[in-house]
Amino acid sequence: GAVVSQHPSWVICKSGTSVKIECRSLDFQATTMFWYRQFPKQSLMLMATSNEGSKATYEQGVEKDKFLINHASLTLSTLTVTSAHPEDSSFYICSGAHQGDIQYFGAGTRLSVL
């Protein structure tokens, strides 16, 4: 199957700092990438949909100024959590859409904000 690489896998940061997470499609061109957040024992909640070269579409309740998404190329999308706070601690996962509907997921980034 298609491979999506996500980095870093784990990050610990101080409250008030910003963290950038990268998501790369290694062997396919992902015209659309998705960013999810998953709290412990819960399902994946879509945060935003990112199309290459255009602004991301955010889900209701997700602050676009806090979660900055960039999708500058067909193989790279980034999520920046700005001014992170302890309540932003979560598991963030990206996915790339391949052949229409099928989404392949990155390995996820566990963010811990102290």
Added chain:
Amino acid sequence: GENVEQHPSTLSVQEGDSAVIKCTYSDSASNYFPWYKQELGKRPQLIIDIRSNVGEKKDQRIAVTLNKTAKHFSLHITETQPEDSAVYFCAAIPNQGGKLIFGQGTELSVKP
């Protein structure tokens, strides 16, 4: 918008038994239904999917059935093994290339 309900939230079976997880969706326009397996701290892995023009699909010990009229789809795992233990998520996509709407997840435990 689309809403996906998944049951049960937890399921415990003996090794060798079958496991069935059920999902319902609300948007009759949904046309793609994948199932993902997620082990603790890992990425969701696509294990099987079905499109709206098909009623059943099977891949070795895993099968998925779709009832479009009732807006139900189910995952069936036969001859379960301890390594099948994980959280399973169903999902639906309302339109081509659109966003995945996930069910709440089912934590499957297969006891040896």
